[in-house]
Amino acid sequence: MERKYLPTYSELADRFSICLLKSIFIPKNKKAYDKEIEDIKHDLDLISSKKKLKLNSDIIKSLFMIMLSNRYIWENESKCRNGEEQDLSALKLTHSINGVRNVA
Known part of the structure; x- marks a missing residue:
């Protein structure tokens, strides 16, 4: 699978956080923010796997x-x-x- 976003891991984590807040506090756009969150999670998982990151x-x-x-x-x-x-x-x-x- 290929990445959908090109930002760094930390930039993706930051955007994830912002999208999560927006998903909670702007319910009329929740579906769009949740979709973006899923895309970001996809890329974070790819980076974590590729770099063998451990929590x-x-x-x-x-x-x-x-x-x-x-x-x-x-x-x-x-x-x-x-x-x-x-x-x-x-x-x-x-x-x-x-x-x-x-x-x-």
Whole structure:
């Protein structure tokens, strides 16, 4: 089988996390997000198999960091979009969290 996406493992994990959040919080598009999740899982499995990756505590920690970061970014950006919070420091914090997520 060939990969359907070309991003790195960590980029796929990040997108997986974002799609999962969208699947939960944007139910009208759940079917499309679930399809993308299945495609991403396919590619993650291919990469894992090819590189003989074994799940360990560092990988689990990185995945948790990505998910928590994406959740925080989601909540903060939603507040801004809804007009609840237009604080520049909140937006700056969101961008700094983005940096932490990318390191995970």
